Amino acid sequence: MLVCVSASHRTADFTLLERLAASGGGSALHLDDPEVRGAVVVATCNRYESYLDVDTGTGTDTDAAAESVIARALDRIATRAGIDPTELRTRTRTMRASRVAAHLFAVASGLDSVVLGEDEIAGQVRRSLAEARQGGTTTPSLERLFQMASTTSRGVKNTTKINAAGRSMVRLALDLAETRLPAWQEAKVLIIGTGAYARTTLAALRDRGVGVVDVASPSGREQRFALREGVRAVPTSERTEALRRADLVITSTNVLTLTAPDLTEAQRLPGHPMLVVDLGLPANVSKDVAHLHGVDLLDLETISLHAPVQELNASAEALDLVDQAAQEFEQRSAEDAAAPAIVAYRTHVEQVLEAELARARARGDADDETERALRHFASVLIHTPTTRAREHAAEGRLDDVVAAMRTLYGIETFGTQGTADI
Template structure:
């Protein structure tokens, strides 16, 4: 059976944030549930703006591919508790060449709420690392995701997309700015100690914030504080930190703040507090927005304010992604010829070694002659190898296999190429 790459995608372009939140909440270990005899491997990319499953499907027909996509949707529905009836209209599916073009654009920040945002590249890399730990990658998925990361680096290094684009964190702080004292006078509490928390801290320091308190639902605040130079806040110290804060930013994976927390902190209603929830699933209960003196800014609200016109990516960035997708398809097609090329090379080398063995048996052990014969064999191999790759890239792999069989009696078993009759 052929291997076909497939993507099942729910993103900010197809689904609302409440659905994405429910999907993200249950994504742990999801890749292992997507594999079956018809799905060789899976990588799940789950972020605040998307939930996407990339699959390596064993397929002889379009019906096989469609069946794999249908099963994947059903399993995602089962794993996340979102009904298939609700999920299907809010997803889109891609296969073959469209998958590479889509993932490369995603990894480069060209499919984000904020064009050019840079967190997504790291999230794509971590998704592949997670799949490796779960044992669900394949050679095709590895190549796809590694080239996505390489494309992202190329876009970042050779275009101004990152200068034009801003991360979700920085956009949130831009929106928060008008509701706060001067940044140098703003008291900030970050709840969370992951990669997003570090990004948040860097963005705050760029704006001149001096003292930052950090709390962690998992108790890692001290480790974070030592590494990043902030003040750790223990569970016992959280009420005081909440009472003093002008700005609370959450970036963890659990509900970390609700109205009862603010009540227990004894906040002065006359002291305004802005809460920015960067978590998905949401870290802040909606009841916080009803507390006097408290404003809540969540991901859905932030995305509505993304200045898309200001953040238009350059045509050069999209051109790089398109070319990378074409290169990926060509390399994948060329790689399909590898078994035939290896078989041909082995055949030539076996003939060479047999001839050298006969020469040695006759007492002819001229080193110069052996070097010349080995060089001749390499030259002999080069042109057929090049032509085989070109033929495979042009969709004529069956001709390569037939030529090997007819000219040399070499039988090569390649998926998708029928055997000799």
């Protein structure tokens, strides 16, 4: 069974999300649980979600087994982040089975973001799967889930107008910054960070006509980024000077990057205000920066308060596509789960048919017309049970199918791991 433990901007404040992001609790964290087959963690600026493939056994109370795994997952996450488990439980949503696919598809399509239809989230979902693959924590079920999430995201983007304006946290931040800066063509910008958000930020700045951009990085990767993107690299030794001349500083790293002493050392000139936009989670800029004269701070929490009202028509159309994709995923998953049982049943019927045909041939009673009639009869006989097997699997009742085959035909189909045992 697939389950999801989700803390996002809808359930938790940014302080708690910061602590979760800073804990470094990745997919491997969950594999300590013997009932967790695999895990993928999606950690972005406004969410921390664990997607788990759980072995709930073959008993009748699979929901209770899933809830037990969820409780242990919450305890692990809370312990790693230094958060009281009770507090974390009140700040999370948990989902299982069919709800997991619907939720992830909505997330990947930008329907659960602070900014409806944001551009970055689809790439972040893909990278989360890639990181889990690298760590060896994926399973076939999680692979199918995340691959179909990416397919759904592309479908929503191509079919609806939900992200036609290319909106994102970056672009919303720049919209808010616009009234506090010189004309974009004259603005001096320093980007601190060289990851995906830095690339998105640079593209958004160029769309607005910004010509000269400095780039610095705590990791020392600014030179490579600068060569690739055609901007000016700022080594650590020159960062203070770059801060001194900047009108706008945008940070997007995973570490604390700017403090009040950093900006004080830069000796801001009178009449030369600075706007600092912090897109990092955990926060890249300490809160005391906001108290400096001539410095304004926009962080994620502030930016999210200005998220635009959803476009209802585009949102409704996108949600319909997500719902259709989730139903298709569940149908495919049910068929995959039921496949060993169906194969076992078909094999049993075909073996009985071949034995009867062999006896008829030995008696001289079998001609082509008789064989065709018997094969057609067997096909009709198989159709209804296989259809019901898929339906029961989709309803989470595959154990009933296995039990019925064992009772009626003595067929042992497969174990909890889905491997044939005919």
